[in-house]
Amino acid sequence: MLCPHCRKLISRDERSCPYCGTPTIGARWLEAKSISQISNYLEPITGIIAVTSFYFIASLLVSQLITAESVGFLLSPSQTALFNLGASGTIPMDAYGRYWSLLAASFLHGNLLHIGFNMLALWQIGGFVLNIYGPGRFFIIYLMSGVLGFYVSYLAGIPFTIGASASICGLIGTVIYYGKSRGGFYGSMIYKQALGWVIGIAIFGFIIPGINNWAHGGGLLAGIALGFLLGYNEKSREGAWQRLTGAFLVLVSLAILCWALIKALLMIP
Numbered sequence: 001m002l003c004p005h006c007r008k009l010i011s012r013d014e015r016s017c018p019y020c021g022t023p024t025i026g027a028r029w030l031e032a033k034s035i036s037q038i039s040n041y042l043e044p045i046t047g048i049i050a051v052t053s054f055y056f057i058a059s060l061l062v063s064q065l066i067t068a069e070s071v072g073f074l075l076s077p078s079q080t081a082l083f084n085l086g087a088s089g090t091i092p093m094d095a096y097g098r099y100w101s102l103l104a105a106s107f108l109h110g111n112l113l114h115i116g117f118n119m120l121a122l123w124q125i126g127g128f129v130l131n132i133y134g135p136g137r138f139f140i141i142y143l144m145s146g147v148l149g150f151y152v153s154y155l156a157g158i159p160f161t162i163g164a165s166a167s168i169c170g171l172i173g174t175v176i177y178y179g180k181s182r183g184g185f186y187g188s189m190i191y192k193q194a195l196g197w198v199i200g201i202a203i204f205g206f207i208i209p210g211i212n213n214w215a216h217g218g219g220l221l222a223g224i225a226l227g228f229l230l231g232y233n234e235k236s237r238e239g240a241w242q243r244l245t246g247a248f249l250v251l252v253s254l255a256i257l258c259w260a261l262i263k264a265l266l267m268i269p
Contacts, residue, residue: 089153152217165201
């Protein structure tokens with residue numbers, strides 16, 4: 001296997017790299033004694049999935065308790081509930097001044113298939129990005145890619161939009177940058193695989209109606225730019241300011257989501 005830090009070839013049995021001393025991913029998993037310990041290693045990803053799942057359930061409850069609308073096919077929340085909880089687009093932002101929705105919309109989804117597909121993609125891609133960039137940079141990339149992706153779609157005139165796909169495309173963008181910057185056989189392999197994801201997303205976006213391709217493209221470009229600006233572990237270790245910035249964005253996002261949910265619940269007759 002390749003060392004996650006210096007990328008030199010080492011034995012899978014090594015608990016730490018003999019060249020740079022970095023614990024290997026294999027060692028971390030071998031040291032894990034339970035599922036909870038493994039989950040702790042992927043805590044940023046499981047945290048995002050948990051918060052996103054909670055707000056999907058909340059959107060279903062708000063649909064029934066506040067708007068008196070039954071959930072639709074595949075557990076689809078009502079448009080009113082999604083608007084109250086932070087859907088983005090020209091309608092919420094221009095007509096109601098909800099610019100905070102640029103952060104909140106990434107945690108909302110239109111139905112069970114929508115959230116399932118996005119969270120599966122996050123689980124598959126997020127672990128790699130988390131290992132390459134570190135938790136602070138991971139949160140910056142995920143959250144800011146969503147913000148910038150939705151802002152691009154806002155400039156394009158998309159009236160109403162939600163979903164984590166802009167943020168996930170941002171993660172893919174960082175993988176593209178990493179593979180191209182890393183170079184060599186390993187980097188080339190990663191780069192080609194990431195381009196394959198982009199092609200698949202593009203085909204899916206143009207075949208299926210209602211897909212916000214503007215947000216996908218904006219998130220992808222944001223991820224490439226953030227990957228370049230923030231750097232990755234092989235070039236520079238994650239700094240304290242990056243960890244603090246990531247933590248700040250997480251706290252702001254949670255504060256916005258809680259505020260939106262409380263406001264929605266206060267509307268209950």
